Structure formats: structure tokens, C-alpha cells
Amino acid sequence: MKFIDSLPLSTFLLAALTLGLAPFMPEPHIWEKLKMLADGTLSRPIDIFDLVFHGAPWMLLALKLLRGAGSSEE
Template identity: 55%
Template sequence: MRQLLYKIPLVPLLMISLFLGLAPFQPEPHLWEKLKMLAAGNLTEMIDIFDMLMHGLPLVVLILKLTLGRAPEQAE
């Protein structure tokens, strides 16, 4: 999995994460709305679960890349 994270370019991943994480911008982002629904126990419809995954997955991949996706240090 780390090899795959090494290959993903950071800037496009950051742009996709911000765009999908914040879209639509008005009245509130879908990801925030779905997280509030999850906390309230109202996230029961399949379309809502899919929507949360679609908007949140790029952010999860970005976090994984920033934490695990560093290239291995070369031994001297």
C-alpha cells in the first residue's frame, strides 16, 4: 500500500481533497453535513453513506499519504 501512496502526486491529491471535501460550498459542505448526520445517528440511507464516502475518501487518502507515504530514507 505504501508503494501506491508514493506514486500519488501530492498537489493534485490536495486539490481533489479540498474540492470534494468542501463541495458544495453553500449552504454547507456535504462532508460536514454527513458527519453531523453520522454523529446524530441519522446516516441510514445508502445514498447518504455513498455520498459521505465519495466526499471523504480523498481526504482519508491525503491523510494516509502525509503520514505513511513518505519515501524510505536511503541508507548510507
């Protein structure tokens, strides 16, 4: 967790907005994979990898925000 705490929030935000949304056209991969997950059609290994790969920056950003919110209460 020290590694996440040591990086600025802007790093996680930039990663989420670039890698997390790439490719931008015709629709972001993360959105496409989330729709597939909701439909129950997310079964190919490449699709699962894409969900994890493009979702990781968003999860790290959420973790950074949650860690920041928790540290301000102390």
C-alpha cells in the same frame, strides 16, 4: 501503496479541497454527513455513499501524509 507514493501531495490536497468539500454552499457535504453520523441519522444509502464519496479524498490525503511522515524517519 506505490501508487499513492508516486503521486504528489498537491494532487491529494486538490482532491480534498474540491471533491472533498463540494458542494460548497450551503455547507460542504462531508460536514453535513459527519453531523448526521454524530446524530445517528445517517441511514439512507445515498447519505452513506455521500459520506464515503466525499470522505475518500480526505482519507487518501491523510494516508499520503502518514506515508510521507513515515518515510522521512528512515
